[in-house]
Amino acid sequence: MTGGKLYGVGVGPGAPDLMTLRAVRVLQQVDVIAIPRRSEFDRSVAWSIAEPSVGEVPGQERLFLQFPMTKDPDRLRPAWDVAFAAIGERLTAGQSVAFITEGDPFVYSTFIYLFSEAPSRWPEVPIEIVPGLSSISAVAASIMVPLADGRERIAILPATYGTEDLKRVLAEFDTVLLMKVSSVMPEVVKVLEEMELIDRALYVSKATTREEKIVRDLRTIRNDRCDYFSMVVVSRKDRNGFLQGRGS
Numbered sequence: 421m422t423g424g425k426l427y428g429v430g431v432g433p434g435a436p437d438l439m440t441l442r443a444v445r446v447l448q449q450v451d452v453i454a455i456p457r458r459s460e461f462d463r464s465v466a467w468s469i470a471e472p473s474v475g476e477v478p479g480q481e482r483l484f485l486q487f488p489m490t491k492d493p494d495r496l497r498p499a500w501d502v503a504f505a506a507i508g509e510r511l512t513a514g515q516s517v518a519f520i521t522e523g524d525p526f527v528y529s530t531f532i533y534l535f536s537e538a539p540s541r542w543p544e545v546p547i548e549i550v551p552g553l554s555s556i557s558a559v560a561a562s563i564m565v566p567l568a569d570g571r572e573r574i575a576i577l578p579a580t581y582g583t584e585d586l587k588r589v590l591a592e593f594d595t596v597l598l599m600k601v602s603s604v605m606p607e608v609v610k611v612l613e614e615m616e617l618i619d620r621a622l623y624v625s626k627a628t629t630r631e632e633k634i635v636r637d638l639r640t641i642r643n644d645r646c647d648y649f650s651m652v653v654v655s656r657k658d659r660n661g662f663l664q665g666r667g668s
């Protein structure tokens with residue numbers, strides 16, 4: 421076991437064999453694995469990805485931490501304070517703590533809050549990031565649509581924060597990835613239809629897992645069936661017909 425260090429560890433987009441060797445090694449070496457989940461009744465997606473590869477590690481603590489799914493700082497702050505206190509207690513006792521995240525720890529991840537506050541809370545504690553395969557790359561591979569080549573440009577947007585600037589972004593970029601799209605699908609479909617890009621868009625949920633789903637006609641998606649782990653990819657170029665369904 422190593423001592424007094426904080427790790428942010430990405431465990432990949434869903435398929436356990438898309439975890440990196442480094443992630444597995446670090447998770448088997450640390451004293452504590454900090455595991456975020458939405459509530460005490462919820463399973464952690466990140467842990468369900470990592471657990472088969474990490475297995476049982478004698479003496480290791482699995483520290484489950486609750487983070488409600490909300491943007492409301494009045495609900496988030498207290499949850500963070502409890503989590504920081506639990507993590508801080510272990511770090512200051514000289515233990516190594518790995519906070520796991522689905523995908524990559526630096527892409528829209530809960531770990532970023534911890535990373536931002538860690539240096540002021542625990543100035544002596546070193547931090548290491550173990551990158552993970554982000555859902556961004558995973559989704560592109562699942563739908564067989566290259567994201568960018570040569571001079572092409574990619575935009576990545578968190579769709580939950582509104583679609584006001586979506587038209588501008590769609591006009592400016594060659595490939596647009598809409599993350600956290602599940603709650604705003606009707607608005608997204610409307611904009612894509614208006615811009616005549618609806619046939620250049622794909623919806624992908626739970627990419628790389630056994631439940632992966634690809635929808636080519638976004639108009640058929642029922643809003644109540646949208647999964648949180650879903651993304652819409654809009655690509656101006658259909659290189660070899662994969663966007664239209666070749667090979668599916």
Ligand SMILES: C[S@@+](CC[C@H](N)C(=O)[O-])C[C@H]1O[C@@H](n2cnc3c(N)ncnc32)[C@H](O)[C@@H]1O
Pocket residue numbers: 433434521522523524525526527528529530553554555556558559598599600601624625626627628629648649650651
């Ligand atoms: C909180 S962000 C986490 C992103 C993660 N850190 C990463 O690097 O992929 C959650 C969003 O990522 C996207 N996402 C994550 N995993 C996915 C998957 N397996 N398939 C499709 N989208 C996924 C969805 O848009 C989801 O709403």
